[in-house]
Amino acid sequence: MNISPEVIEFHAPLAEPSSRTLTISNTTDVAHAFKIKTTAPKLYCVRPSAAFIRAGESVNVAVIHQGFKTEPAADFKCKDKFMILSCPLDEPHLANLDELIKQESGEAVSAFWTHIEATSKDLISSKKIRAVAHPLVSNVNETQAPVDNSSSSSSSVSNSALPSAEKSAAADATGTKAPAAPVSTTNEKELAEAKAKIQALLKEIDNQKKPKPSSGDSIESKSVTSSAVKNKAAPPANGIPLSFAALMILIAFLVGWLFF
Structure with a gap:
């Protein structure tokens, strides 16, 4: 007996009959009888x-796959098999072969087969074939493109720099400015020296306003001093008083230090 194909293939959708x-x-040159058995009689119908x-x-022979209840997974493996038994007819059956073939009920x-399996099992030959199921291809099994490490690293660098850029943009949008840097030590030193010079200059002016009297003319100096107390000293006719000049120098220095 020759059986074709040796592998029966069923394709998705496997939840539907096919x-x-x-x-x-x-x-051979002798009439035969055959019988087909399967490991999954509830799943297949053979006619x-x-x-x-x-x-x-x-x-x-029609082999009908009646379908699964649900579609199987992509890695589903079908293990179903079919066995085809065959046996040559004996003389009594050969004599009535035409009548046996005409019977549609299958009782003959x-x-x-009941008679042969009970009396002549050695005359029975068998051949196995298998079933293969092809489920739907899952997206999980699709080949994924390799990840570009360079692009990932550059992306991470860009992402890490993003918060700083966002902070800078937010600061520009709100119009806020960074606080001014503190005055350097050199400027403080120069300011202190300038103040000291101004104090010395003012002290010198005061000394010039109040000259000390000599021992020889103490009486004369006392009279001059008393008259000076009574009468205010008049400003010089020409030029600028030293106190006013010192004050102007101080103001000019402070203006230059603050704005320049």
Whole structure:
């Protein structure tokens, strides 16, 4: 007996019924009977599952996959198998072969197999074929493109610099300015020296306003001093008083230090 194909393939969707054709050919010169068994009788329907074949003839068998309750996973592996048993007819059955083939109920071929399996098991030959199921391809199994490490690193650098840029932009938007830097030590030193010079200058002016009297003319100096107390000293006729000049110098220095 020749069986084709040796592998029955079922393609997705596997949750829906589908049918495949199995061809059994009698390549001998004697009529045979065949019977098909399966490891999953609830999943497959085989028509006809048993029949007689004349010498040199073939029979097409429909193998119907009745469908799963749900679509199987992408890594599903089908382990279902079929076994085709065959046996040559004995003389009594060969004599009535035409009548046996005409019977549509299948009772004759069923009775033949019951008789052979009870009396002549050594005449039975078998051949196995397997079923293959092809489920839907899952996106999980698709090949993914390799990740570019350089682009990832540059992206991370850009992302790390983003907060600083955002802070700078926010500061510009609100119009806030950074506080001025503190006065340097050199400027403080120069300011202190300038103040000291001004104090010395003012002290010198005061000394010039109040000259000390000599011992020889103490009486005269006392009279001059008393008259000076009574009468205010008049400003010089020409030029600027020293106190006013010192004050102007101080103001000019402070203005230059603050604004320049």
